[in-house]
Amino acid sequence: MAYRICKSIELESGHLLSKHPGNCKFPHGHTRSVEMVFRADSLDASDMVLDFKAVKQMMGDFLQQFDHSLCMNTEDPNYGTFLAAYGDRIIPFDREDPTSEVMARTIFAYAREALEKAKKTFTEYPVRDCVTLERVRVWETSSSWAEYGE
Numbered sequence: 001m002a003y004r005i006c007k008s009i010e011l012e013s014g015h016l017l018s019k020h021p022g023n024c025k026f027p028h029g030h031t032r033s034v035e036m037v038f039r040a041d042s043l044d045a046s047d048m049v050l051d052f053k054a055v056k057q058m059m060g061d062f063l064q065q066f067d068h069s070l071c072m073n074t075e076d077p078n079y080g081t082f083l084a085a086y087g088d089r090i091i092p093f094d095r096e097d098p099t100s101e102v103m104a105r106t107i108f109a110y111a112r113e114a115l116e117k118a119k120k121t122f123t124e125y126p127v128r129d130c131v132t133l134e135r136v137r138v139w140e141t142s143s144s145w146a147e148y149g150e
Contacts, residue, residue, distance in 0.1 A: 033139040054125035071098035100146035
C-alpha cells in the first residue's frame with residue numbers, strides 16, 4: 001500500500017492562448033491552484049511521506065514566478081511587445097501555448113528535478129530516496145483542471 005500527500009499552492013496567473021479560436025486568445029487571468037502529489041511506500045521517522053515544508057522550500061520560488069505574471073507562447077506575434085512592456089512578469093513558453101496541460105507538465109518537470117536535489121541537500125526536512133512525484137494537477141477554474149504525471 002502506498003502513502004500519498006498533496007501540497008496545494010494557490011496563485012493568480014494570467015495567460016493568453018495564441019492558437020485558440022475563441023476568447024482565450026486574449027489576455028486573461030485565473031486563480032490557479034497547483035497540486036503536487038508525492039508518494040512513498042513507507043513513512044519516515046516522523047511518520048510522514050515528507051514534510052510539507054520541504055515541498056514549499058522546493059517549489060516556492062519557482063511557483064511564485066507565475067504569481068501576477070502573464071504566460072505567453074514565444075511565437076505569439078505580440079510576445080515582444082508584452083516582454084518589452086512588462087519584463088520578467090512575462091513567462092515565456094517556447095513555441096507552445098501555456099495551457100493548463102503544458103503548465104502541469106512544466107511544473108512536474110521542475111518539481112521532479114527539485115525533489116531529486118532535495119534528497120541530496122535538505123537536512124532540516126530530509127527527503128528520503130523512496131519518495132517520488134506522482135503527478136501535478138493545475139486547476140484553471142473551480143471546475144476545470146489538467147494533470148501531468150509519469
